Amino acid sequence: MSARPHKAASAAEPREKTLRAWLREFRAELIVWLALMLLAAATFVLAYLPLGPFHPLTSMGIAVAKALVVALFFMHLKRESATIRLAAAAGLVFLGVLFTLTLADYLSRPPGVELDAVRATRAQTPQQP
Amino acid sequence: MSDIPLRDVRLETDPHVGFETSYLGEGFSLWSWLTTTDHKRIAILYLISTTIFFFLGGAAAVLIRLELFTPQGDLLTAEAYNRTFTLHGVIMVWFFLVPVIPTVLGNFLLPLMIGAKDVAFPRLNLFSWYLNIIGGGLAVAAMLAGGVDTGWTFYTPYSTIYSNGHVSLTAIGVFVAGFSTIATGINMIVTVHTLRTNGMRWFRLPLFVWAIYATSLIMLLSTPVLAMVLVLIIAERLFGLGVFNPDLGGDPILFQHLFWFYSHPAVYIMILPGMGVVTEVITCFARRRVFGYQFMVYALLGIAVIGFFVWGHHMFTSGQSMYASLAFSMLSFLVAVPSAIKVFNWTATLYRGQITWEASMIYALGFVGLFTMGGLTGLFLASVPVDIHVHDTYFVVAHFHYIMVGGMVSAFFAGLHFWWPKITGRLYPEFVAQIAAGMMFAGFNLTFFPQFILGNLGMPRRYYAYPPEFQVWHVLSSAGAVILAFAYLLPMAYLLWSLIWGKRAGDNPWDASGLEWQTRSPPPKHNFVEAPFVSEDVYDYHPENAPRGSGADDRRYDDRDIAGEKADAAESGRRHRAAETPPATAQARRASKTREPSDGEGR
Amino acid sequence: MSSTVAGHFHDHRQQSRANTLGLWIFLATEVLFFGALFAAYLIYRVLYPQAFETAARETEIAIGTLNTALLLTSSASVAMAVKTARLGQRRATMVLLGVTLALGLGFLAAKGFEYHSDLTKHLWPGSADFPLDPPQTRIFWALYWIMTGIHAVHVTAGLGLWAVILTMIARRSFPLESSDKVEIAGLYWHLVDLVWIFLWPILYLVGRS
């Protein structure tokens, strides 16, 4: 994303900046912005389609894509040093640990042990596994 | 005790080097202390505040032990007892055990040990102290206003629906103190990453710096989850936003998952700095390099990482699924392995050393013994069937007190005594200190070993009245507590005494290796008159009558390596001196000149 | 000029590296701070899928989507502001930060309006006449109020930060090109946007098909 350096980069650039010059200067950011808006629109549309069990998969997939776009381009993670990338990843890794081990408890509860409210709701909706 | 051979301590002979030119000398007004950004002064502020919290929590502990002297509760009512043990838990965990070593010894020594002028974000460091004080103030205010009776674990639904104590005020206090810990963590990690002096490679860092680094990792990755759990408690109590409310289908076990995801790594936040201090003290007073330096570093990082996988062993009896319990039990056994490695390495460090018994060495070896017992009883609690029997009994109370009081508090006292000459420029009275250390070790064992037996007999935790057959063990424990209380008061007395009447310590009274001992004590404001240069490995000790050879622990750099480092150090020294204009007086430069390693003639 | 190299750093590069690393570590703590909430949401969504879908249908999807657009655009304007700040273009940076402030305030205004309409529909879990049937829907709405509430607090903090930086640039109290204030605040703002990127699908788009 190397934007061409603007000619008169001094503080007193000409007052009325032409739109085309402005677009050319921020070409990179505008492309990224457009990508984000498209992804947002996509996830919005997909939410209304009858995807059934695939809903969480698609909505989370697109959200992760948007997050990566913002992190890599807007937050310049692409050119940061390894330590900073490690710091960025550390939060997510240990969040993953919290998710997986907590889910391990809830998903592996045998039929007799789960919450009473859960047993009640599962009794009412037989087609739910 | 007096015939034990002691190192004859080299005193500071030069009268006018010392107080005036040190970090303590440049202004003693209240304002200069309250707005200081000097990491050494902030360490002193933390030392004062954590000591006050320590004696506040300790007073609650004495009350509890006196109450349990008799089977039927007669000193306190049930309500008052519940609020007392909650006060003891909250104050000790969040305002003494978690902050004390990283903020007192860590703040003071880390920049010195890596040759930096200050921590990376000095103002954030001061802000962290203020957060700690505000949080502590709120928690103490909640206690004075009537206290909390939920225990320091705040288990729902009791804490959110049924408790009528000041839960929200305490939760806000702890929430604020949590951000103080996060601020310290950020400061320490960035300092170690960016401010190491030239030659201070990662594997030349002293193990105390590694311990603080590993602790900061845990602080940063676990405290936010505690902050959110406290927000959820406050949201449910004040605004009725019941996330854990069983009537709505909420699950109190989910609260326990989120709470223990913080609270188990928190116990590693408490013990890792202690391990770092103990390594420094044992290597100095055994005059030997640490045994297996790289294994010790990987053990520290191993504990920090695996410590996040094991929290489920607090919930074996809570209705957590049996398969998850087995998984957590397995991971809990794994996390015990690095601790075992460290204990064996400390013991091996003593092999073929020149061991002397200064007070800090007594505390350090006491730490190794008591931490071993604490860690091994952790194995009992990690195996599911045994934990089902002894969970929530005094066996657990004894286990975590062995690690926290026997381990961490002994390590803190070891560090306090070891670096006292560096912090204050004064020497404490050695003989009295040895008596206090021995008394603390004896008092501790008398207090908490009977509680293992109580736990095995089934005495539950947090009972203020108990069946009469447990009384004999409680009487022993309460007697031990009195000795322990006295053993804690003694150091406070003679350390304060030494501030005025103590002998003046030189730069390096213990003849220890490490950058902090190469500058003056108490150190000047910017720590070093000229940037120190590191060329040898860390812990450059070797026993008195041992030849310097090619042995495993005397690894020498070959000449090409040393020449290369001297070249780039000279170049960076020139660049550094150009950027720095300290008013270096003649004596300051002479006193802090890098001391030549004394070949073979050691004291 | 307050942004010259602080005493204890050797040079500017070391100081800005320290600031960036420190901020990224703070972002990791923020990820875990919101992460605990996402963990609670994940568990309850797995336990009560039906109740969460009936509850999520009641959220104001129009305002939610508008807010997403506003925040994404403000993220772009911040990225531009960081670029112009590094190039020292003072006027362009001030304009872009002004746009960011406007978008942020728009977000808060829309959020306020949405909260108002939620309250008129008694969607507050504490209230007696909570309209939705299975009690677990109250857990969804409790999470909704806590998540969006704390996120709004972070947005407000971010806007405060931008306002301070904007006035400092206006008063020329620090050299624009050599300071990384704008970049550091930008990183924080992008995180606030990242959190919303995940909040929006799980709170508003659930149960729409």
Place this chain on the structure above:
Amino acid sequence: MNEPGIWLPQASSEAAATDTILIALLVVSSAIVLLVAGLITVFAIRYRKGSPASREPLPSIFARDVEFGWTFATLGLFIAIFAWAASQNITLAHPPAARMEIHVLAKRWMWKVEHAGGQGEIDELHVPAGELVELIMQSEDVIHSFYVPAFRVKQDVVPGHTERLRFTPEKPGTYHLFCAEYCGTDHSRMIGRVVVQSPEEFAAWLTRQPQEDDLAKSGRQLFVRFGCAGCHEGQASVRAPRLSGLFGAPVQLADGRTVTADDAYVRDSILQPKRDIVAGYDPVMPSFAGVVSDGEIAGLTAYIRALRAPADGGVY
């Protein structure tokens, strides 16, 4: 039950299994502690400052091999202990059907036990020896924990969950029952007894129990448990109105009104005692709102209704 020893009797089959692992861990741990403490003292004496012992540096390979050695030794030892401890749990994965199911209701500061035949007990549990018993436990308010040290079993009772605890009592006798999870003010009073009887005795005991629980009798126990007896009975220091013969009689109130003491009056004076105060008494009674549940108020009212004869303060 109360001979002070150092080890608990093994009163259930689980106790024997758990104790073997406990003792094994005790042996291993004391071995390691003695090893470490022994080495430290030996080194401290042998290598004290100025002692003649040799200080040759250790050969480098020696350091590395020893390090790997004890790393994998401890790893292997710990995994072995885990496998052994876990094996005992795996057998619980698919449990045999328990013939005897007892319902336990935990509520703030008492255990309500109900046997299959409807016999009710408070803070007591009678079980036959040698038979697999399954407790089906629920909590009415906060988290409690059913803990019988002599059986080495413990199970938290979490509100919103139905917890199951399975054990086989072996040795007849009376054992402690504790609440192990902190549950509020009288957490330490929420204790009781587990009585293990031979099957014949147990069957006899079952028949002697009244089939359906006598409400007034449980009301009496509540009357004592909540401390009402402390003031409303005998020569209490606090002046409080006598309740015998109260039910159905008119009551003169401090503000001049007279009301008949019916169910509603008893209920109100329990929940909001300050509302209508009996003439001649000062308003010292604490409110029991949130402490006493509706079921208990019904029990207390039944008990007060039974207090007809004014003589000695009531029928037990």
